[in-house]
Amino acid sequence: MQAVIVSSFGGSDVLQVVERAEPAPGPGQVLIQVEAAGVGYVDVTARNGDYQPLPEPGFVPGVEAAGTVVAVGAAVDERWVGRRVFALGRNGAYAEAVVADLCDVVRLPDGVGAVDAVALGVNALVAHLALRRAHVEEGERVLVRGAGGGIGLMAAQLAAASGGVVTAITSSPERGERLRGLGVTHVRDRTAGRDGGAETYDVVVDPVAGAELGRHIEALRPNGRYLLVGAAGGAPAPDAFAGIMTTYHNSPSLFAFSLNSVDAATVGQAAAELFGRADRGALRAVVEERIPLAEARRAHERLESTPVFGKIVLRP
Numbered sequence: 001m002q003a004v005i006v007s008s009f010g011g012s013d014v015l016q017v018v019e020r021a022e023p024a025p026g027p028g029q030v031l032i033q034v035e036a037a038g039v040g041y042v043d044v045t046a047r048n049g050d051y052q053p054l055p056e057p058g059f060v061p062g063v064e065a066a067g068t069v070v071a072v073g074a075a076v077d078e079r080w081v082g083r084r085v086f087a088l089g090r091n092g093a094y095a096e097a098v099v100a101d102l103c104d105v106v107r108l109p110d111g112v113g114a115v116d117a118v119a120l121g122v123n124a125l126v127a128h129l130a131l132r133r134a135h136v137e138e139g140e141r142v143l144v145r146g147a148g149g150g151i152g153l154m155a156a157q158l159a160a161a162s163g164g165v166v167t168a169i170t171s172s173p174e175r176g177e178r179l180r181g182l183g184v185t186h187v188r189d190r191t192a193g194r195d196g197g198a199e200t201y202d203v204v205v206d207p208v209a210g211a212e213l214g215r216h217i218e219a220l221r222p223n224g225r226y227l228l229v230g231a232a233g234g235a236p237a238p239d240a241f242a243g244i245m246t247t248y249h250n251s252p253s254l255f256a257f258s259l260n261s262v263d264a265a266t267v268g269q270a271a272a273e274l275f276g277r278a279d280r281g282a283l284r285a286v287v288e289e290r291i292p293l294a295e296a297r298r299a300h301e302r303l304e305s306t307p308v309f310g311k312i313v314l315r316p
């Protein structure tokens with residue numbers, strides 16, 4: 001099969017297209033013929049050698065794949081063969097076929113294609129499982145930072161679907177208009193001066209962190225919930241969390257959320273629910289670009305250059 005490997009840790013030029021023997025599914029595993037693989041920052045950090053546990057160079061990157069089961073290992077029901085599935089694993093998805101543990105595999109509804117499945121993938125899971133902790137109620141004001149990014153796009157849609165009145169912070173009027181089309185009520189352009197003003201929010205979803213984290217914590221209303229889910233804008237200042245103490249009498253809550261802390265069964269249930277919503281038209285996958293597998297290098301360069309709006313998807 002054709003696969004893309006990280007030949008040594010470094011820039012996008014370390015991605016090489018190679019011919020590899022198809023992997024064989026072991027006990028409790030399935031072999032998936034890949035139709036779409038998601039491209040995300042986790043792959044970039046794996047490529048750079050910044051992601052733990054560190055695999056040996058020569059590994060196939062990619063944690064999200066969707067396609068059809070073509071073989072099963074011992075102790076797996078043969079009826080899995082032929083099923084369309086999504087799998088979230090530990091590398092291996094940038095290939096024509098990937099092996100996955102059955103506990104990491106979710107069946108796809110008929111109405112959700114492979115490209116849409118990986119476009120929802122990790123981003124929708126992070127947004128959904130983090131927002132669950134905030135219990136957004138009807139009419140609550142929700143601020144989404146980095147709203148035009150992968151996690152932000154999903155958080156904005158899911159918060160609006162919960163009845164939240166969503167304000168999106170993004171970086172251009174065009175991105176703002178696209179966000180309005182996904183259910184966002186108010187848009188703030190972070191490139192046009194200060195993006196917060198005196199507005200306050202019941203819930204803040206923050207995949208950005210960076211130097212502005214502190215003042216967004218201070219924008220919480222009484223009993224507000226702050227969901228820190230990433231750091232696309234870099235590490236926050238050392239005193240960024242001081243607002244928790246200065247607004248203490250408002251009972252603010254701070255949740256730091258990583259998908260890595262969630263067990264496979266919970267991830268699987270959440271994925272099934274999200275794919276169900278997409279199947280009913282209640283959640284939209286957003287795809288920035290479909291790129292042939294052999295051009296994985298270009299996919300990484302695209303991700304690391306100008307901001308994307310939605311997922312970059314590799315197609316074998």
Ligand SMILES: NC(=O)c1ccc[n+]([C@@H]2O[C@H](COP(=O)([O-])OP(=O)(O)OC[C@H]3O[C@@H](n4cnc5c(N)ncnc54)[C@H](OP(=O)(O)O)[C@@H]3O)[C@@H](O)[C@H]2O)c1
Pocket residue numbers: 040041042122123126145146147148149150151152169170171172175190207208210229230231232233234257258259260307308
């Ligand atoms: N919690 C988890 O389990 C989990 C899982 C996967 C990834 N992550 C992390 O979550 C973060 C976001 O991931 P993502 O896939 O959503 O990334 P992404 O697609 O690059 O989106 C990040 C967005 O943040 C905004 N942004 C970027 N730099 C900024 C800056 N300096 N100041 C303000 N806003 C900025 C941009 O949105 P606008 O242009 O629209 O403003 C950008 O599109 C990353 O740090 C990633 O590693 C966390």
